[in-house]
Amino acid sequence: xxxxxxxxxxxxxxxxxYALVALGFTLIYNASDxxxxxxxxxxxxxxxxxxxxxxxxxxxxxxxLLAVIITVAIGLALHRFAIEPAREAGAVTLIMITIGAxxxxxxxxxxxFDKRFHSLPHxxxxxxxxxxxxxxxPQSLVVLAGxxxxxxxxxxxxxxxxxxxxxxxxxxxxxxxxxxxxxTRRIVGLSFAVSAAIGAVAGVLVTPIxxxxxxxxxxxxxxxxxxxxxxxxxxxxxxVVGGLVLGMLEAFSAGFLSSQYKDAVxxxxxxxxxxxxxxxLFGRGRVERV
Amino acid sequence: xxxxATHRLASLVPxxxxxxVLPLMFPSAYYYRVAALVFIFALAALGLNLLMGFAGQxxxxxxxxxxxxxxxxxxxxxxxxxxxWLCIVAGAALSGLIAFLVGRPILRLKGHYLAVATLxxxxxIAIVLTNEAGxxxxxxxxxxxxxxxxxxxxxxxxxxxxxxxxSFLAGATLGLNLIDSPTGRALRAIxxxxxxxxxxxxxxxxxxxxxxxxxAVYASVAGSYLALLNxxxxxxxxxxLRSIELVAMVVxxxxxxxxGSLVGAALLVVLPQTLTMLxxxxxMVLGLVLxxxxxxxxxxxxxxxxxxxxxxxx
Numbered sequence: 001x002x003x004x005x006x007x008x009x010x011x012x013x014x015x016x017x018y019a020l021v022a023l024g025f026t027l028i029y030n031a032s033d034x035x036x037x038x039x040x041x042x043x044x045x046x047x048x049x050x051x052x053x054x055x056x057x058x059x060x061x062x063x064x065l066l067a068v069i070i071t072v073a074i075g076l077a078l079h080r081f082a083i084e085p086a087r088e089a090g091a092v093t094l095i096m097i098t099i100g101a102x103x104x105x106x107x108x109x110x111x112x113f114d115k116r117f118h119s120l121p122h123x124x125x126x127x128x129x130x131x132x133x134x135x136x137x138p139q140s141l142v143v144l145a146g147x148x149x150x151x152x153x154x155x156x157x158x159x160x161x162x163x164x165x166x167x168x169x170x171x172x173x174x175x176x177x178x179x180x181x182x183x184t185r186r187i188v189g190l191s192f193a194v195s196a197a198i199g200a201v202a203g204v205l206v207t208p209i210x211x212x213x214x215x216x217x218x219x220x221x222x223x224x225x226x227x228x229x230x231x232x233x234x235x236x237x238x239x240v241v242g243g244l245v246l247g248m249l250e251a252f253s254a255g256f257l258s259s260q261y262k263d264a265v266x267x268x269x270x271x272x273x274x275x276x277x278x279x280x281l282f283g284r285g286r287v288e289r290v
Numbered sequence: 291x292x293x294x295a296t297h298r299l300a301s302l303v304p305x306x307x308x309x310x311v312l313p314l315m316f317p318s319a320y321y322y323r324v325a326a327l328v329f330i331f332a333l334a335a336l337g338l339n340l341l342m343g344f345a346g347q348x349x350x351x352x353x354x355x356x357x358x359x360x361x362x363x364x365x366x367x368x369x370x371x372x373x374x375w376l377c378i379v380a381g382a383a384l385s386g387l388i389a390f391l392v393g394r395p396i397l398r399l400k401g402h403y404l405a406v407a408t409l410x411x412x413x414x415i416a417i418v419l420t421n422e423a424g425x426x427x428x429x430x431x432x433x434x435x436x437x438x439x440x441x442x443x444x445x446x447x448x449x450x451x452x453x454x455x456x457s458f459l460a461g462a463t464l465g466l467n468l469i470d471s472p473t474g475r476a477l478r479a480i481x482x483x484x485x486x487x488x489x490x491x492x493x494x495x496x497x498x499x500x501x502x503x504x505x506a507v508y509a510s511v512a513g514s515y516l517a518l519l520n521x522x523x524x525x526x527x528x529x530x531l532r533s534i535e536l537v538a539m540v541v542x543x544x545x546x547x548x549x550g551s552l553v554g555a556a557l558l559v560v561l562p563q564t565l566t567m568l569x570x571x572x573x574m575v576l577g578l579v580l581x582x583x584x585x586x587x588x589x590x591x592x593x594x595x596x597x598x599x600x601x602x603x604x
Contacts, residue, residue, distance in 0.1 A: 035402060035405075082581050082585065085585050086584065086585045088588075089584070089585075089588040090545075091401070092342070092348065092537070092541055092545070093541060093584050093588045096537070096538055096541045096542070096580065096584045097580075097581050097584045097585060099534060099538065099580070100577045100579075100580030100581035101577065102577070103573055103576055103580065104573070104574055104576075104577025104578055104581065105577070106573055106577075107570075107571070107572065107573025107575075107576070107577055108574050110570060110573065111570050111571060111574065218530070218531070222409070222413075222530060225406060226406055226410065229402060229403055229405075229406040230406075233402055233403075260417070260420075261417060261421065263413060263417055264414050264417045264418070267410035267413055268410075270406065270410055271396075271410050271411070274403055274406070274407055275395050275396075275399075278398060278399050278403060280403070
């Protein structure tokens, strides 16, 4: 029982990070139909920028804030200089552009920062808290709280603000949104900014536990994408559930089966779910017009 | 009929000519090796292009088949004493069979869902290859015995240049003939609209499955060649980044353009070799080049340039 609880805690922590990356995928996809494979690099940039600013003597909270701002600026630049000029290109071409951007950002991080692993100080003490025989790091609670706050903020933003409703309108029908006077280009830019911010925050929060280096983005993008698809692309709720489920699957299969095959188990379950539900857990099918 | 046949394969004539003349300009064996790599990757990209460019189905896991073919020639001779050339055939058959079994359920998925399913499939193969160290040698890989044909031990780069080049031409001929056949037209119809093509009595599922199996066989043969050329193989051959590289070759060269697959492969094989001069800036430049091509030649290099020259001539 204590064992299962332990796996549950670690699955929850990892899953929260996957959920945040998947949310980033979902936001950009909804506003622009682009699958942004550079989403994992936002997480890397958040963590690495904070590390190097704090090494340069900037206090950690300020460094984290600056890191988020810098990552948002990079997200906006990605939209302005890479996605916007290729607006009418096909889906695969746009994916290739974001993959090019991800290779570029990884290469740039290797030059600007370095190729070593780095960590950040924990927000609270490093002594694990014991619950029912299992241990959980205070920092894991910080990650979970951070993820929960982001989800609540997003939910309020979309449900309560005019700007948020404009994003939803753009996601539903871009042409109709333009016709009612929504500047859809700015909305897409905004979605890149928000996704970059979410990624960067996730990077800052999780670095004390998982460490960071210039190349952590690829795997996170892959897992985040898988989580978003598991939940059903375009569904923010699905992205969160997909991320948590993926984290749990990994933690439990690593614990009970084999840590080498944890990714294999996770992807087998995703395959099985997709075969039974071709549009993910919460996605809606699109009707093809002939 | 004759005119049609010459027209259909016309694009292969300059490729064959370049293939024959190019070695005259090679100063060392290293150039043969790089050119052989270009043709090997072009073969895999060609198969993937049939799937992506004509049938409109994405695969982010095609390096999995590259790995199956590669490990077939690594494991077959050492564990079962099968001659390497037979292992190329056996690997291709195995890849085709696996593609047939996996493709049936997976190809029902569409768009990004298909992308994530194929991605998962490729990852599964990579994980098995990494962890079944008794067979595959684990993460460090294993050595591959050289190919012997009619008493010749093929280990030199120039031999592989001709084998890979000839195989690419053979694969391209098959591909071009397929495109012009009723099956090819059916595939393009599926690309445009699956519902409309099923109304035209096209067996959508079967046609998609057929081209998926064919593309798996192409990738498997390319993987076998790659392992035999290098004399060594690691699980990286079927990693996610390899799959992405194959897709990038197809898209860069031009979706649905057979010569495009060769151009895309040439670019992505040669570019990293030359970029090593830039040392740490290598990946930045590679990323920028990839983005630049996709932004300014979004249909791909070959179709994009063709359209440009057509406009320029007018």
